Amino acid sequence: MDELIIRQPDDWHLHLRDGQMLEAVARFSARQCGRAIIMPNLVPPVTTVAAAHAYRDRVLAAVGPASSFEPLMTLYLTDQTTVAEIEQAAADPWVHAVKLYPAGATTNSDNGVTDPLAIEAVLGALERTGLPLLVHGEVVDPAVDIFDREAVFIERVLGPMLERFPGLRVVMEHITTAQAVAFVRSQGERLGATITAHHLLFNRNAMLAGGIRPHYYCLPILKREKHRQALLEAAVDPSGKFFMGTDSAPHPRGAKESACGCAGAFTAPVAVELYAQVFDSLGRLDALEAFTSRNGPRFYGLPINERRLRLQRVDQRVPEAFEAGDDQVVPFLSGEKIDWLATRLDD
Numbered sequence: 001m002d003e004l005i006i007r008q009p010d011d012w013h014l015h016l017r018d019g020q021m022l023e024a025v026a027r028f029s030a031r032q033c034g035r036a037i038i039m040p041n042l043v044p045p046v047t048t049v050a051a052a053h054a055y056r057d058r059v060l061a062a063v064g065p066a067s068s069f070e071p072l073m074t075l076y077l078t079d080q081t082t083v084a085e086i087e088q089a090a091a092d093p094w095v096h097a098v099k100l101y102p103a104g105a106t107t108n109s110d111n112g113v114t115d116p117l118a119i120e121a122v123l124g125a126l127e128r129t130g131l132p133l134l135v136h137g138e139v140v141d142p143a144v145d146i147f148d149r150e151a152v153f154i155e156r157v158l159g160p161m162l163e164r165f166p167g168l169r170v171v172m173e174h175i176t177t178a179q180a181v182a183f184v185r186s187q188g189e190r191l192g193a194t195i196t197a198h199h200l201l202f203n204r205n206a207m208l209a210g211g212i213r214p215h216y217y218c219l220p221i222l223k224r225e226k227h228r229q230a231l232l233e234a235a236v237d238p239s240g241k242f243f244m245g246t247d248s249a250p251h252p253r254g255a256k257e258s259a260c261g262c263a264g265a266f267t268a269p270v271a272v273e274l275y276a277q278v279f280d281s282l283g284r285l286d287a288l289e290a291f292t293s294r295n296g297p298r299f300y301g302l303p304i305n306e307r308r309l310r311l312q313r314v315d316q317r318v319p320e321a322f323e324a325g326d327d328q329v330v331p332f333l334s335g336e337k338i339d340w341l342a343t344r345l346d347d
């Protein structure tokens with residue numbers, strides 16, 4: 001198959017940042033995707049409905065009035081988040097979920113939740129209102145090896161949380177392990193998961209063998225091949241519980257190419273192309289649309305997009321870098337050849 005037309009995808013996990021970076025990166029997702037769940041880990045984080053509204057206005061200004069892109073806003077949970085804020089969020093037309101970062105787990109998570117099982121009143125309010133809880137599923141215990149943090153999170157936190165709150169709706173974000181795939185499959189419809197393109201394409205050798213490649217460093221960290229194989233099976237799983245979430249996470253070039261580089265892969269400029277590459281390599285392009293465009297809306301109770309996206313098998317090169325104000329941002333696979341090109345059918 002050299003060409004296919006799919007319903008326009010949505011990105012169910014996206015970092016757009018703010019200021020100059022937002023201005024630089026918003027257009028990429030707005031071209032490919034109808035909607036995106038916008039991560040709230042700004043500095044300071046988006047912790048209130050009022051702050052989410054203000055951020056939404058900045059995102060809409062950055063994509064411009066001609067775009068039909070819909071940012072789906074999220075709130076960042078802290079130890080101080082109140083039940084009243086959750087109730088307001090659940091009733092709000094622009095807020096679609098709340099994000100749980102265990103404090104210290106990743107970029108700008110210092111204000112996150114210190115003990116996710118202790119925020120019982122907030123979890124109860126989420127369960128009652130049906131507002132989804134999006135989890136960064138890694139423990140922060142320094143005694144736990146970085147490659148095990150997701151599996152341990154399932155045992156210590158997510159399993160007990162789902163038992164305690166049987167009606168809570170949860171998305172396990174950017175899953176990276178066979179344990180996460182098995183766990184998501186073992187639960188009912190109320191648990192879904194996003195999978196990034198970079199975790200589907202690469203194992204940890206890509207980051208560490210033959211030199212350290214900082215643009216492959218992200219959290220949760222790339223795992224060994226057997227885990228990638230489990231993710232590939234999940235991506236084509238007919239259950240509909242797994243969907244596209246790029247976790248595209250731009251950082252200025254200097255913050256990545258550094259003695260202590262930031263976590264994040266900036267995949268947004270070629271996100272759908274990278275997923276097409278994955279499904280093509282499996283001989284399962286027939287399953288791409290469910291993953292990119294149908295499963296997510298079903299979980300979130302939203303209609304699928306009316307617009308279409310065309311994917312063509314065309315050799316192209318990922319641009320080396322983009323300007324971001326006075327800085328540069330380097331896309332994932334910068335300068336490398338990829339096999340697919342996505343264009344909107346209404347272009």
Ligand code: DOR
Nearest residue numbers: 106107218219249263264
């Ligand atoms: O690689 C990542 N980058 N993982 C995260 O969880 C956060 C993200 C970011 O905001 O840079």
Ligand code: ZN
Nearest residue numbers: 013015039247
């Ligand atoms: Zn993220």
